[in-house]
Each structure stands twice: as C-alpha cells, then as structure tokens.
Amino acid sequence: MSDATTHRQAGAGHNAAPDLLELYRGLVLIRRCEERLSQMFSEGEVPGFIHLSIGQEAVSVGVMAALTPDDTIASTHRGHGHAIAKGLSLDGFFAELLARETGLCKGRGGSMHVADMSVGMLGANGIVGAGLSIALGSALAHRTRKTGAIAVAFFGDGALAEGLLHECLNMAALWKLPLLFVCENNGWGEFLPTSKQLSFALKDLAAAYRIPHLCIDGNDVALVADHAVRIVAEVRHGGPRILECLTTRVRGHFEGDAQKYRDADELAALSARDPLRIAAGHLAELGFDEAALGGIADEVEARIDVSVEAARAAGFPAFADAMADVYTPAQGAA
Amino acid sequence: MAEMRYLKAINQALTDAMAADPSVILIGEDVSEAGGAFGASRGLRERFGAERVLDTPISEAALAGAAVGAALSGLRPVAEIMFMDFTTLVMDALVNQAAKARFMFGGQRSVPMVLRTPHGGGLGAGPQHSQCLEAWFAHVPGLKVVCPSDPASAYGLLRAAIDDPDPVVFVEHKGLYAMKSEVPDTLPILPLGKAATLREGRDVTIVAYGAAVHTAMTAAATLADEGIEAEILDLRSIQPWDEQAVLASLAKTHRLVIVHEAVEAFGVGAEIAARMADIGFDELDGPILRVGAPFMPVPFSKGLENAYLPSPDRVIDAVRRTLA
Numbered sequence: 098m099s100d101a102t103t104h105r106q107a108g109a110g111h112n113a114a115p116d117l118l119e120l121y122r123g124l125v126l127i128r129r130c131e132e133r134l135s136q137m138f139s140e141g142e143v144p145g146f147i148h149l150s151i152g153q154e155a156v157s158v159g160v161m162a163a164l165t166p167d168d169t170i171a172s173t174h175r176g177h178g179h180a181i182a183k184g185l186s187l188d189g190f191f192a193e194l195l196a197r198e199t200g201l202c203k204g205r206g207g208s209m210h211v212a213d214m215s216v217g218m219l220g221a222n223g224i225v226g227a228g229l230s231i232a233l234g235s236a237l238a239h240r241t242r243k244t245g246a247i248a249v250a251f252f253g254d255g256a257l258a259e260g261l262l263h264e265c266l267n268m269a270a271l272w273k274l275p276l277l278f279v280c281e282n283n284g285w286g287e288f289l290p291t292s293k294q295l296s297f298a299l300k301d302l303a304a305a306y307r308i309p310h311l312c313i314d315g316n317d318v319a320l321v322a323d324h325a326v327r328i329v330a331e332v333r334h335g336g337p338r339i340l341e342c343l344t345t346r347v348r349g350h351f352e353g354d355a356q357k358y359r360d361a362d363e364l365a366a367l368s369a370r371d372p373l374r375i376a377a378g379h380l381a382e383l384g385f386d387e388a389a390l391g392g393i394a395d396e397v398e399a400r401i402d403v404s405v406e407a408a409r410a411a412g413f414p415a416f417a418d419a420m421a422d423v424y425t426p427a428q429g430a431a
Numbered sequence: 432m433a434e435m436r437y438l439k440a441i442n443q444a445l446t447d448a449m450a451a452d453p454s455v456i457l458i459g460e461d462v463s464e465a466g467g468a469f470g471a472s473r474g475l476r477e478r479f480g481a482e483r484v485l486d487t488p489i490s491e492a493a494l495a496g497a498a499v500g501a502a503l504s505g506l507r508p509v510a511e512i513m514f515m516d517f518t519t520l521v522m523d524a525l526v527n528q529a530a531k532a533r534f535m536f537g538g539q540r541s542v543p544m545v546l547r548t549p550h551g552g553g554l555g556a557g558p559q560h561s562q563c564l565e566a567w568f569a570h571v572p573g574l575k576v577v578c579p580s581d582p583a584s585a586y587g588l589l590r591a592a593i594d595d596p597d598p599v600v601f602v603e604h605k606g607l608y609a610m611k612s613e614v615p616d617t618l619p620i621l622p623l624g625k626a627a628t629l630r631e632g633r634d635v636t637i638v639a640y641g642a643a644v645h646t647a648m649t650a651a652a653t654l655a656d657e658g659i660e661a662e663i664l665d666l667r668s669i670q671p672w673d674e675q676a677v678l679a680s681l682a683k684t685h686r687l688v689i690v691h692e693a694v695e696a697f698g699v700g701a702e703i704a705a706r707m708a709d710i711g712f713d714e715l716d717g718p719i720l721r722v723g724a725p726f727m728p729v730p731f732s733k734g735l736e737n738a739y740l741p742s743p744d745r746v747i748d749a750v751r752r753t754l755a
C-alpha cells in the first residue's frame with residue numbers, strides 16, 4: 098500500500114476519504130476538456146486567449162475533493178481545472194469558451210472569466226493576484242455569516258511578487274480567516290522562470306506571516322487530496338494555511354506559445370511527472386487495469402461531446418442583452 | 432426639523448443601514464476602535480460589535496478587494512478609504528473586479544458594495560490629500576458615483592448607495608463634514624441618479640455637485656442683485672447623472688454653466704457639456720461653460736490653494752460670458 102493510501106485512510110475522520118478512482122476521473126475530465134479546447138483552438142473555433150492547466154490537474158482535483166459545495170474558490174487566468182473540479186456546469190463551460198449566449202457568463206467573459214456562483218466558483222481572473230483578495234473577502238463573509246464554509250485562493254508562483262498577496266497573507270493571518278492559500282508552483286511566470294522573479298521562497302514568507310505552510314508534490318492527486326482533507330479541516334476551525342503544490346506547466350503560457358525559451362531536457366522530463374500517469378500507477382497497484390481506466394476516458398469523451406455539440410448549436414449573445422446587464426436591472430423591470 | 436451636521440448624517444446613515452440589515456459591515460483603516468479618521472463611524476463598533484466594524488491594516492488594495500469578495504459572498508460591505516487620493520491603490524478592485532463582476536459573469540451575481548471616501552481641498556492638505564478624482568470612476572461602466580452636498584442628501588444618498596445592488600463610490604467632501612443644516616425628523620432615502628433643484632431661475636442653469644453647489648449658490652445670490660436669476664441643480668449623482676433634469680432646466684434658461692472642484696479638463700463638466708451640446712443643441716442661446724480647477728496638482732500654500740479652488744467670482748464671470 099502506498100504512502101498516499103495510508104494518509105487517505107488516516108484523513109477519513111473528517112471528510113470521507115476521496116476514492117482514488119473518482120479522483121482519477123476528475124483528472125481525466127479536466128485533461129480531456131482542455132485537450133479538446135486545444136484542438137478546437139488550433140482549428141480557430143475557440144476565440145481569444147486560453148491558458149491551459151494540462152500537467153496541473155491534480156492540484157485542482159485534490160484540493161476540491163476536500164471542499165463542500167458551500168466552500169468558495171477564487172481562481173486565476175489558468176482556471177479551467179479549478180472550475181471543472183469545483184463542479185461547474187460543463188455545458189455552460191464549453192458554451193462560454195465558444196462565446197455563446199448559453200455560456201455560464203453569456204459569452205461576456207470567456208476563458209479568463211469563467212465563473213459559476215452556484216457551485217461557489219467566484220471566477221477565473223485576468224489579473225494576476227486579484228483572486229487573493231476576493232477569496233479573502235469571501236472568507237470574511239463566511240466567518241461573519243457563520244456559514245461554516247471556507248474560501249480557497251488559487252494563485253501561481255508568479256503572483257508571489259504581487260504586493261496584494263502580501264497584504265492578503267497579513268490580513269488572513271491577523272484575522273484568522275477560514276482561508277486556504279493554494280500556490281500552484283509550476284516554476285514559470287509567462288516566459289521567465291520564477292527563479293528569476295523571486296528573491297524568496299514561499300515557506301519563508303509563510304514563516305514571516307506565521308501561517309502554517311506545507312509544500313508537496315502537486316502532481317500526485319492522492320497525496321494532494323490527503324493533505325487537502327486534513328488542512329481544509331484545520332482551516333475550517335483554525336485559520337489560514339498555505340498549501341504549496343509543486344507542479345508542471347506542460348503547455349505554453351497560452352495556447353499558441355511554442356515555448357522556445359524552455360530547455361529540451363525540462364520538457365522531456367515532464368511526462369514522468371504527468372498527474373494522470375502517476376494516478377494510473379497507483380490504481381494499477383490497487384488492481385485497476387488499463388481497460389477500466391480506458392472506460393473512464395470513453396465516458397468522459399462522450400460527456401464532452403454532448404457539451405461541445407450543445408455549445409455549437411447555441412446562438413451568439415445579443416448586444417442589447419449585454420448592454421442591459423452592466424448594472425443590475427431595476428426590480429420589477431423585465 | 433432639527434439641525435444636523437454632514438458628518439453626523441453619514442454616521443446616522445451607517446447606523447440605520449446596519450440596524451436594518453445584518454449583512455452590512457464596515458471595513459477600513461481606523462474605522463472601528465477610533466471611529467473613523469474623520470469620525471464617520473463613531474459609536475458603531477460599540478453598537479454593532481467588532482465583527483461588523485473592522486479595522487484593517489494599511490492595505491487599501493486588499494481591503495477593497497475583500498469588499499468585492501465579501502459582496503459576492505452575501506455581505507453588503509461599506510469600505511472606507513481615508514482620502515480619495517488613496518483610491519489610486521484600489522483601482523484594480525474597483526475597476527477590474529467590482530465594476531465588471533456582474534457583467535462578465537453573465538449577471539450571475541451583483542456586487543452590492545459601497546466605497547466611501549472624502550475628496551476636496553480647502554484644508555491645506557496639499558497635493559496628495561485633496562484631489563477630486565470622481566471622474567475616473569464615472570468613466571468606468573459598472574460603477575456608480577455619488578457626491579452629496581449637504582446633510583440631508585448625504586444621509587439619503589448613503590442609505591440608497593448601501594441598498595443598491597451595484598458598487599457605488601460614495602464621495603464626501605471633507606470641507607463639508609462640519610456643515611450644519613436643518614433636516615426633517617425622518618430623513619428620507621433619496622434615489623440615486625436624480626438631481627435636485629436648489630434654486631429656481633429663468634436666466635441660466637448652473638449644474639454643480641458636492642461643495643461646488645455652495646460656491647454656485649453664493650454666486651447666484653450676487654447675480655440676483657444684478658437681476659440675473661440662476662437656476663441651480665445639485666447633481667447629487669454623477670454616474671448615473673440626471674440628464675433629463677439638466678435638459679429640462681436648459682430648455683427653460685437656454686444657458687448652461689457647470690461647476691465642480693475637480694480639474695476642469697476631461698472632467699464631469701466635459702461630459703455634461705458634450706451631452707447637452709448634442710441633445711440640448713436647439714435650446715442653447717450661449718456657449719456651455721465650465722468652472723473647475725486649473726490643470727495643476729492641488730497646491731498647499733493658502734494663497735495658492737484659494738486661487739486654485741473654483742470661486743463664486745469665477746462662476747459669476749462664466750455666467751456673464753454665456754449671457755453676453
């Protein structure tokens with residue numbers, strides 16, 4: 098039995114230990130959604146900019162496995178994985194990415210602004226670091242309203258250099274807010290390694306703000322889920338925590354980025370750390386064969402087909418509807 | 432009827448809003464234990480508890496962003512930024528987050544937050560504690576901007592701003608905090624987006640907001656001695672602004688002067704002038720003139736600051752010019 102499995106059972110006292118097969122299904126869903134988007138993007142069917150989280154799925158799936166539907170998350174420009182793992186409507190997701198009126202945001206937001214408030218997903222964000230203060234305020238609301246829920250702020254290692262992050266760490270610690278900081282440390286901020294952007298390590302920052310910090314392999318979904326279950330329980334009752342997940346940005350910064358600035362060796366080493374491969378390895382130890390896993394992928398593909406076809410069939414948003422929604426329509430108005 | 436100070440009216444509006452709705456919270460620097468840098472939230476911590484009246488560290492960007500997150504999560508936060516000059520530090524929260532969340536998320540949720548902040552000169556506070564930056568916010572789709580000129584409207588508009596489902600930048604003039612005037616025993620909540628006619632007149636319309644309303648009123652009294660009757664409109668709301676009220680007054684007087692303390696160039700007055708030059712073109716019998724601050728930072732030295740601020744004399748000159 099792997100270490101991760103032992104941990105999972107140890108965590109079972111709080112939330113039920115997430116089932117590894119379910120976690121794997123979550124990874125496959127994000128991966129296949131983004132691969133589909135990548136393909137459709139290259140064919141010109143997806144407009145705008147998209148930032149894929151391929152290689153980072155285990156962070157989303159592992160953390161979200163520890164959350165309840167009432168818990169809220171604030172996300173980043175690389176937010177598809179967070180949104181999908183939080184359980185947003187897949188139909189609404191694809192329709193939004195394809196800029197349709199049936200999109201979650203009625204075609205006004207796109208990839209960088211996907212949100213589904215009904216599942217506590219407070220939005221992807223086009224501004225690096227901005228989600229941190231939104232999660233801070235959401236955590237404050239949870240505490241004030243005594244909802245028992247927590248907020249989670251996802252952010253990249255590049256955001257460590259934003260001043261807002263420092264303000265948020267201080268306030269979360271000062272006010273002991275139910276706020277989990279999840280740093281997706283993929284080593285890159287756009288086209289420059291973050292080693293050339295940062296003079297410090299997150300663990301030192303955490304110590305300065307006196308926030309308990311843990312750095313783990315963010316590509317092992319079972320490991321992430323185990324730690325997340327325990328840490329989320331701590332956050333719910335004991336204030337902020339930082340979970341730093343070491344992970345891998347496989348694709349470019351955005352789709353269409355040829356990554357010429359990346360070392361061939363680094364790129365070659367990525368597949369060994371593929372979160373799906375790691376999870377499949379654990380599952381093989383538990384006796385799940387390739388056919389079982391292949392069946393999951395087929396189911397997921399069929400589900401995505403449904404959403405993509407529905408999105409393609411949907412209309413584009415009407416300008417007048419968008420114009421009418423800049424402010425909240427007056428009560429009683431149509 | 433009783434006398435009430437502008438600052439007390441703000442305090443009363445906060446008190447009544449918090450008593451009426453448990454989701455209203457106050458957040459800002461020195462708002463809780465100290466009761467506000469200018470005293471606007473005095474007594475509220477004692478009455479409503481430290482959980483609802485929160486002192487923040489000196490972290491404007493985070494407190495404003497937190498207001499957005501809290502507003503998306505079931506609260507109605509009222510954030511205070513001690514001087515409007517410091518709103519430079521909350522631009523992302525207001526412009527990219529609060530203003531756009533409703534629209535860019537497809538109307539899933541509104542952002543019912545208020546950001547209160549004092550603007551204005553006259554106190555010798557110098558270039559970084561005196562600016563009137565409201566036009567910046569009025570330029571951003573999704574934000575509302577309000578600027579009351581007296582105690583009753585400060586109360587009524589702040590209540591409306593807190594009740595409003597959308598983000599409102601509520602601009603107070605710190606030179607007015609000590610102003611006293613008669614108010615009704617039951618202060619009404621006033622609608623956003625509606626101007627008030629403070630003085631009727633047939634010869635010229637003067638549109639103003641905030642402290643400039645009083646400059647305009649002083650000018651109008653002098654003009655009346657010469658037989659010129661100015662109609663004074665207190666705009667109250669800058670975004671949205673009461674286009675119909677301005678147009679109706681212009682249709683009566685056929686001349687328009689706009690007065691504000693903010694820098695004249697690219698300001699609120701420019702927007703009003705442009706709209707009236709369009710939809711009010713047929714009504715105009717003279718040039719639309721603006722009276723605002725010159726294109727310089729607010730200076731410190733008393734003589735400089737006095738020369739900088741719009742004065743009744745400059746309003747009178749503008750009225751004479753458009754009547755000439």
Ligand SMILES: Cc1ncc(C[n+]2csc(CCOP(=O)(O)OP(=O)(O)O)c2C)c(N)n1
Nearest residue numbers: 175223224225253254255256283285286287
């Ligand atoms: C305030 C701000 N500055 C710069 C950018 C441009 N930008 C978008 S993503 C990015 C890099 C972010 O790096 P990181 O936070 O590590 O996230 P990753 O892309 O690695 O997931 C930058 C600089 C932005 N969107 N917002």
Ligand SMILES: [Mg+2]
Nearest residue numbers: 253254255285
């Ligand atoms: Mg990064």
